[in-house]
Amino acid sequence: DAKTTQPPSMDCAEGRAANLPCNHSTISGNEYVYWYRQIHSQGPQYIIHGLKNNETNEMASLIITEDRKSSTLILPHATLRDTAVYYCIVRVVNYGQNFVFGPGTRLSVLP
Amino acid sequence: NAGVTQTPKFQVLKTGQSMTLQCAQDMNHEYMSWYRQDPGMGLRLIHYSVGAGITDQGEVPNGYNVSRSTTEDFPLRLLSAAPSQTSVYFCASSSPGVSSYEQYFGPGTRLTVT
Numbered sequence: 001d002a003k004t005t006q007p008p009s010m011d012c013a014e015g016r017a018a019n020l021p022c023n024h025s026t027i028s029g030n031e032y033v034y035w036y037r038q039i040h041s042q043g044p045q046y047i048i049h050g051l052k053n054n055e056t057n058e059m060a061s062l063i064i065t066e067d068r069k070s071s072t073l074i075l076p077h078a079t080l081r082d083t084a085v086y087y088c089i090v091r092v093v094n095y096g097q098n099f100v101f102g103p104g105t106r107l108s109v110l111p
Numbered sequence: 112n113a114g115v116t117q118t119p120k121f122q123v124l125k126t127g128q129s130m131t132l133q134c135a136q137d138m139n140h141e142y143m144s145w146y147r148q149d150p151g152m153g154l155r156l157i158h159y160s161v162g163a164g165i166t167d168q169g170e171v172p173n174g175y176n177v178s179r180s181t182t183e184d185f186p187l188r189l190l191s192a193a194p195s196q197t198s199v200y201f202c203a204s205s206s207p208g209v210s211s212y213e214q215y216f217g218p219g220t221r222l223t224v225t
Contacts, residue, residue, distance in 0.1 A: 041199065043219055046215075098169065099214060101155075103151070
């Protein structure tokens with residue numbers, strides 16, 4: 001699985017968009033980009049994933065660059081409850097594959 | 112559905128003691144795994160299973176055993192606890208194939224070994 005690089009921490013004002021970057025310059029053609037988050041020592045929670053097209057769901061948007069070497073997770077209107085560690089993971093969708101969680105980005109949403 | 116459940120929530124062991132961390136899921140997921148998370152770190156895979164009767168090692172398997180006799184249950188055994196095994200343990204499950212993008216995690220077991 002390709003390695004990812006994320007900033008260790010970020011701040012965001014409540015109500016503003018939070019943009020979390022992720023670099024994955026060695027990603028291969030069959031690897032997807034996944035985002036999970038972990039709120040204060042709870043188990044991680046799936047947010048969104050994508051291959052090469054931008055994706056949006058009720059939680060967030062995922063923007064993947066055309067060369068697929070980086071991506072951005074966007075929380076459009078961050079709330080205090082979005083304070084968490086956000087993990088960017090790349091891996092192949094395959095039976096039996098596991099997720100490799102790096103240190104992630106600690107997002108603090110400030111009132 | 113209860114999702115993924117783990118027991119106990121907290122446990123304190125003395126060095127050399129053994130114990131079993133329980134994990135169960137009611138979503139009929141074939142795939143289950145155990146992770147550990149040390150303070151300030153990401154999750155590291157201990158063992159995983161792709162179905163009943165099939166298990167395999169992850170990144171940090173030493174000191175732990177697993178078995179998978181049913182689809183629902185995936186217990187993790189600590190054979191002889193060591194202070195280095197002080198950590199938070201998470202169990203997860205998912206469906207195989209194209210649905211495997213979402214792993215469902217339990218609430219965790221916080222283990223302290225003194």
